[in-house]
Amino acid sequence: MPADAHITPKERIAKDLAAVPRKPGAAKPDSIIVADNVTRRFGGMTAVDVHHLEIQRGAITALIGPNGAGKTTLFNLLTGFDKPNSGEWSFDGKEVSRMSAAKVARAGMVRTFQLTKALSRMTVLENMRLGATDQSGEGLLRSLVPPLWRTREAEITAQATELLERFKLDTKAADFAGSLSGGQRKLLEMARALMTKPTMVMLDEPMAGVNPALTQSLLGHIQDLRDEGMTVLFVEHDMHMVRHISDWVVVMAEGRVVAEGPPATIMQDEAVVDAYLGAHHETDLGDDSLLDDEVLVELEAEAEAEEHRTQEDA
Amino acid sequence: MDWTRILTNVVGEIFAPATAAYALAAIGLNVHFGMTGLINMGQAGFMLMGAYGYAIATMNGWPVWMAVIAALTAAAVFAVILGIPTLSLRGDYLAIVTIAAAEIARLTVRSSSLTAVTGGNSGISGNDFKGSFQNACPLPDGSWSLGPFQYSNCLSNSWWLRIVAWSLVVIAIVLVWRWMRSPWGRVLKGIREDEDAVRSLGKNVYGYKMQALVLGGLFGALGGMIYVLPSAVQADALGRTLTFNVWTILLLGGAATVFGPLLGSILMWTVLMFIKSTLRDLPFDIVSSTQAEAFSWVLVGVTLMLLVIFRPQGILGDRKEVAIDAR
Amino acid sequence: MQLTAPSSPTNPRPPTERRRRPGSSGPRRVWHASLATTLLALIGLLLASPAASAATNDPCTPDPQTACLIGTMRTAAGDPAVGVQLEVTGPDVSTTVTTGDDGRWTLAVTQAGDYTVTLDVATLPAGETLRDPSTTSRVVSVELGRQGGALFPLGTPQTGGTATATPSPGESTGGDTGADPTTSAPTGGGSNRVAQQFANGLVFGLLLALASVGLSLVYGTTGLSSFSHGEQVTLGAIMAYVFTQLVGLPLWLSAAIAIAIGGASGWLQDAGIWSPLRKRRVGTTQQMIVTIGLSMALQYLFQFLFGGGRLRIVTTSSSPVYIGPVVLSVQTLLSALIAIFVLGAVAYFLLFTRTGRATRAVSDNPALAAASGIGVERVIRTVWVGATALAALGGVLTGLYFQATTWNMGGTILLLMFAAVTLGGLGTAFGALAGSLVIGIVSEMASLVMPSDMRYAGALLILILVLLVRPQGILGRADRVG
Structure with missing residues (x-):
């Protein structure tokens, strides 16, 4: 369509999403993820309770919410790193709920971690090669016969070198990943995820701990992913960044999706204000459960668990 | 003090079958720990499977090659049974479960209720299972001397056993060298560093860990067979101390290196032989031979402690690349 | 658990000692x-607690020249069976031993091999029977520097019960387990x-x-x-x-x-x-x-x-x-x-x-x-x-x-x-x-x-x-x- 030829992907997606109602669980014109009734409980505390959620294909969707809102848990569930108590979801038309993390990744949904998991005692290039798919040399017996996998290894190395150049890490290829700075590790992790040639990239706080000098290039890379046709879902706290690059924003609080909408208007949503200015600010005080100490304790516990977990992940 | 005899003893240890057996077991542990980061505290259990599997199969009239396959199968089955509940658990659970499983295996084969099969507490005497291996010996009967080292050509602690044992060590080293430099080894290394990262890239981490556990266990079983062929099969000789010795050897030589297990084994056994021989030769019987033995194990324990604290990468390892890391 | 990496916060316990609290x-x-x-x-x-006087037979310690045959006889109630006679025959010995006040008997031998230990049922304390009446003798094989035990459990005769011979590597060389301390755990004979x-x-x-x-x-x-x-x-x-x-x-x-x-x-x-x-x-x-x-x-x-x-x-x-x-x-x-x-x-x-x-x-x-x-x-x-x-x-x-x-x-x-x-x-x-x-x-x-x-x-x-x-x-x- 010649009329559309000059418009950017961002504008096209904005057009696609324009008609989507601004309410939690809104249906999207072309959903890559459709989730229903997903719950995850830890002890007595419900960390995630999402009735319906759809993610638009090809768009950058931001997942925001206050600490302990269940964003990372939802991320873990979608990517197979945690098992739900109930619920189903599909990815790209395939049922992927309760699939192992590795299978989800092979289906084309690849994630990164809030605290980067660069494989410190491997070189940057080896990190990249590890991301590649279809390397038959990764089989126990075939690995003993190099002629069977050398050709593919050369292709992988070429792909890795190209990505490293794009992410400006090519000079570091021979260094141990542990010697990189925090921001460079984020870049490496993203580049490594791209080695799997995914259809959807899930980024858990891609900006956390990144040197401001690198922020701009990271933002650029994320937008490039969309422009190449990939779907991006990311968790982020930095509202500036959310407004700047996302096409759609999903807001979570207390495990639920409380609001959805385009980034320009989402922060005016009352539910979002509530979520950020204190979970129970101005809600119905007649609801006794909200005043219950137990609820508060549980919420604190979750926040703490998250904190604790992130320490352990390091 | 008879220095010539001491020196002869020490040099003899360098190519003794037991040194090769320990090297094989340590190569197996290197696949577990050095390459994959699995804390296997039950390597003696795999050796036990090899030793008993081979001896029992032979006693039932199986030829050597079938007995070896039986032994390897026993070790592989042991690895799978062990791996199913533990490979998805935290590293210290794996350590406890592997040591417990090895102990269960030892308590089982030494049980008097199994005397008919395993010989119970007294084990299986050498003459009951060595025959077919000795008959496979291509060397002429008699014995042969190399300098001060005189061994039978084919019987028990023989040249034939040495040839087989060290050939196996060479093959194992070549294989591990190949694996460490292959994409397969790369995935294992990734798992050692951070298995969640590897999982997020679509690799079946559980499957790879299982492969590593079985493979290292097979080397352990080979080591177990070589370990018992010069003497006899006895369950209590295949217990925890054996596992800890293998660990000391691996950490001494250097985990995640190709030659570390070999160097560690040779070094540990020559040094221990030197200490034991010297202590035995001390005038006035200050220490009995049993005490000399106990003393040498005290030294092994202390060495293990010091190594882990001050030089976890061992002699050959690269500090930057080696970590004692639980998966 | 990430261990050597110095940056790893797996063990995030600050080793600082805080001030002592005024304790109660x-x-x-x-x-x-x-x-x-x-x-x-x-x-x-x-x-x-009431106790009989101590008396072990000549204690025997295994060393490279000596092997020990040992055993403890206990009545069904778990008391020492005193004065039970056992005949031991083997490569260099043919003798009779008697259990002491603690129910133990030991015999030092200087040659490895198989020894037959035969219980003289007539010397059992009144009312005591072997748990497995058909087994009154056991063959124990010992090696020098080790000990071998022959146990004859007393109690109500039952099917399947057998006397056990438990040679245990007293001074094992390079081995793992020494004398098994658990062999004589009090196996009580309650009804x-x-x-x-x-x-x-x-x-x-x-x-x-x-x-x-x-x-x-x-x-x-x-x-x-x-x-x-x-x-x-x-x-x-x-x-x-x-x-x-x-x-x-x-x-x-x-x-x-x-x-x-x-x-x-x-x-x-x-x-x-x-x-x-x-x-x-x-x-x-x-x-x-x-x-x-x-x-x-x-x-x-x-x-x-x-x-x-x-x-x-x-x-x-x-x-x-x-x-x-x-x-x-x-x-x-x-x-x-x-x-x-x-x-x-x-x-x-x-x-x-x-x-x-x-x-x-x-x-x-x-x-x-x-x-x-x-x-x-x-x-x-x-x-x-x-x-x-x-x-x-x-x-x-x-x-x-x-x-x-x-x-x-x-x-x-x-x-x-x-x-x-x-x-x-x-x-x-x-x-x-x-x-x-x-x-x-x-x-x-x-x-x-x-x-x-x-x-x-x-x-x-x-x-x-x-x-x-x-x-x-x-x-x-x-x-x-x-």
């Missing part, structure tokens, strides 16, 4: 004193075997709990799985042996000294090894391998110093007590009472004292505990002292329960302790107590359905099965993952 030391001191008095009183009772084994299991579980609660506290506060905890148990038992048998002190005093030495060893260890390692941020898996080295060094140090034989803390036997269908010796009963009392005291300490609550806080979340002003390092030091003292007490009582200790007794029950701790959920002291009882009962009752020399294997199998279905243990909570 007044009432606590009184309470401590009363604890100590009660404990000593109980131990005194233990010693005062109901199920009830009897249950009672034995309960007692054993209580003794095991003394050691495993400490192991669990150490794990809870530091994250360390200490493989040398078994040697702490052995240390207690061997020190009790040294002070009763070599120095000649009364049992209660020896036990008290053994416990003090145990606690001191804990203090020294933490000050000399573990605290510096924590300061250097050495990871817990690395520390675990250090404990393995320490375990090996200590175990063989005990063997070096005390030999590979059985060391009897007391050479007297204790009279039986009948409780319904169950028979226990007075000594065992008192041991169990002491264990219950001490475990109760530990529970009180954890729940109601300031230091105890601090300990639990550190187990829960060390960073938070440190932030709220708890001296984490001081708590850990206390835990080490307490854990090793408890282990020493456990060692003394276990040594009494098994009627002897050996250089590797602790190593033998270490895995049972781990099983108990894991069952209860790693790091929860009360879980370790529950786990110990389960493991004790399972391992004793297992001998009802499987050969008794495999009963520990049964307990360890349960450990693996529990991990399979409930990795967080019986009482532990599920962690949030991912």
Whole structure:
């Protein structure tokens, strides 16, 4: 369509999403993820309770919410790193709920971690090669016969070198990943995820701990992913960044999706204000459960668990 | 003090079958720990499977090659049974479960209720299972001397056993060298560093860990067979101390290196032989031979402690690349 | 667990010592004193239990020229069977031995080989019969430097029961296990075997709990799985042996000294090894391998110093007590009472004292505990002292329960302790107590359905099965993952 030829992907997606109602669980014109009734409980505390959620294909969707809102848990569930108590979801038309993390990744949904998991005692290039798919040399017996996998290894190395150049890490290829700075590790992790040639990239706080000098290039890379046709879902706290690059924003609080909408208007949503200015600010005080100490304790516990977990992940 | 005899003893240890057996077991542990980061505290259990599997199969009239396959199968089955509940658990659970499983295996084969099969507490005497291996010996009967080292050509602690044992060590080293430099080894290394990262890239981490556990266990079983062929099969000789010795050897030589297990084994056994021989030769019987033995194990324990604290990468390892890391 | 990487915050416990809190030391001191008095009183009772005079046959120690044939005859009720004659024939010997006041017989032989031990049924105490009347002789093969045992269990004849020959490698060379300290655990002859084994299991579980609660506290506060905890148990038992048998002190005093030495060893260890390692941020898996080295060094140090034989803390036997269908010796009963009392005291300490609550806080979340002003390092030091003292007490009582200790007794029950701790959920002291009882009962009752020399294997199998279905243990909570 010649009329559309000059418009950017961002504008096209904005057009696609324009008609989507601004309410939690809104249906999207072309959903890559459709989730229903997903719950995850830890002890007595419900960390995630999402009735319906759809993610638009090809768009950058931001997942925001206050600490302990269940964003990372939802991320873990979608990517197979945690098992739900109930619920189903599909990815790209395939049922992927309760699939192992590795299978989800092979289906084309690849994630990164809030605290980067660069494989410190491997070189940057080896990190990249590890991301590649279809390397038959990764089989126990075939690995003993190099002629069977050398050709593919050369292709992988070429792909890795190209990505490293794009992410400006090519000079570091021979260094141990542990010697990189925090921001460079984020870049490496993203580049490594791209080695799997995914259809959807899930980024858990891609900006956390990144040197401001690198922020701009990271933002650029994320937008490039969309422009190449990939779907991006990311968790982020930095509202500036959310407004700047996302096409759609999903807001979570207390495990639920409380609001959805385009980034320009989402922060005016009352539910979002509530979520950020204190979970129970101005809600119905007649609801006794909200005043219950137990609820508060549980919420604190979750926040703490998250904190604790992130320490352990390091 | 008879220095010539001491020196002869020490040099003899360098190519003794037991040194090769320990090297094989340590190569197996290197696949577990050095390459994959699995804390296997039950390597003696795999050796036990090899030793008993081979001896029992032979006693039932199986030829050597079938007995070896039986032994390897026993070790592989042991690895799978062990791996199913533990490979998805935290590293210290794996350590406890592997040591417990090895102990269960030892308590089982030494049980008097199994005397008919395993010989119970007294084990299986050498003459009951060595025959077919000795008959496979291509060397002429008699014995042969190399300098001060005189061994039978084919019987028990023989040249034939040495040839087989060290050939196996060479093959194992070549294989591990190949694996460490292959994409397969790369995935294992990734798992050692951070298995969640590897999982997020679509690799079946559980499957790879299982492969590593079985493979290292097979080397352990080979080591177990070589370990018992010069003497006899006895369950209590295949217990925890054996596992800890293998660990000391691996950490001494250097985990995640190709030659570390070999160097560690040779070094540990020559040094221990030197200490034991010297202590035995001390005038006035200050220490009995049993005490000399106990003393040498005290030294092994202390060495293990010091190594882990001050030089976890061992002699050959690269500090930057080696970590004692639980998966 | 990320270990060597210096940046790794797996062990995020700041080693800073906070100011000491003004303690409520007044009432606590009184309470401590009363604890100590009660404990000593109980131990005194233990010693005062009616006892026959000590008399072992010529003791036999295996050495490279000598092998020992040994055995203990016990009546169905568990008392020593005195004056039973056995005929031993073999390569260089044909003689008759008689059991002593403690029911034991030994014979030193100078040649390896097969020996036939034949029981003279006519010399059995009145009313006693062999559990397996068809087996009155056993063939024992021994090697020089080792000992071989021939046991003839007495009791109600039953099908399937056989006398057991248990050659055990007394002075094994390069081997693993020395004399199995558990062969002569009091297999009581109560009228109901199920009830009897249950009672034995309960007692054993209580003794095991003394050691495993400490192991669990150490794990809870530091994250360390200490493989040398078994040697702490052995240390207690061997020190009790040294002070009763070599120095000649009364049992209660020896036990008290053994416990003090145990606690001191804990203090020294933490000050000399573990605290510096924590300061250097050495990871817990690395520390675990250090404990393995320490375990090996200590175990063989005990063997070096005390030999590979059985060391009897007391050479007297204790009279039986009948409780319904169950028979226990007075000594065992008192041991169990002491264990219950001490475990109760530990529970009180954890729940109601300031230091105890601090300990639990550190187990829960060390960073938070440190932030709220708890001296984490001081708590850990206390835990080490307490854990090793408890282990020493456990060692003394276990040594009494098994009627002897050996250089590797602790190593033998270490895995049972781990099983108990894991069952209860790693790091929860009360879980370790529950786990110990389960493991004790399972391992004793297992001998009802499987050969008794495999009963520990049964307990360890349960450990693996529990991990399979409930990795967080019986009482532990599920962690949030991912």
